[in-house]
Amino acid sequence: MILCSELAPKDFRPRSDATTCEFCLAHDGVWISDPRGSIAFRANDRTSVTTFASGRVQFHFCAECGALAYALFDDPIQRVRVAVARIALFDALARQKLPVAESRFECETFEAARQRRLLSWTPIRASAQAKTAASLE
Numbered sequence: 001m002i003l004c005s006e007l008a009p010k011d012f013r014p015r016s017d018a019t020t021c022e023f024c025l026a027h028d029g030v031w032i033s034d035p036r037g038s039i040a041f042r043a044n045d046r047t048s049v050t051t052f053a054s055g056r057v058q059f060h061f062c063a064e065c066g067a068l069a070y071a072l073f074d075d076p077i078q079r080v081r082v083a084v085a086r087i088a089l090f091d092a093l094a095r096q097k098l099p100v101a102e103s104r105f106e107c108e109t110f111e112a113a114r115q116r117r118l119l120s121w122t123p124i125r126a127s128a129q130a131k132t133a134a135s136l137e
Helices: 022-026 110-120
Strands: 002-004 038-040 047-051 057-062 068-074 081-086 132-135
Touching: none
Parallel strands: none
Antiparallel strands: 002 038, 002 132, 047 057, 057 068, 068 081
16 A cells, blocks of 8 residues: 655644544554545555445455554545555654544434545545655555
């Protein structure tokens, strides 16, 4: 997975809903994204996929070690894909020890969740041409 961004590592704003989500708590679900950047996946980035709750977000786990890697959302209306990645996968970002914003999604409607993801998650690109801020090798 390659996260391409113009943001400096110190400018990312990690967030987590681990205070209200047992899944995020159990899997160190601290997420980063850049809505102006892009995420590209390599053909050999093998994952297993699980969906929870609404079934609208796919959580991808490394097929080799089982660690949670990223989450994908396929927008059924605009037909675009967006993702968030775990900050722990990017050493340069994890070393920054950035403050983690608390997120809460209880009682969020599908439309509110859809808009939140489209506005704040990272678009998925077939090939990423922007400057690489971090790479999972």
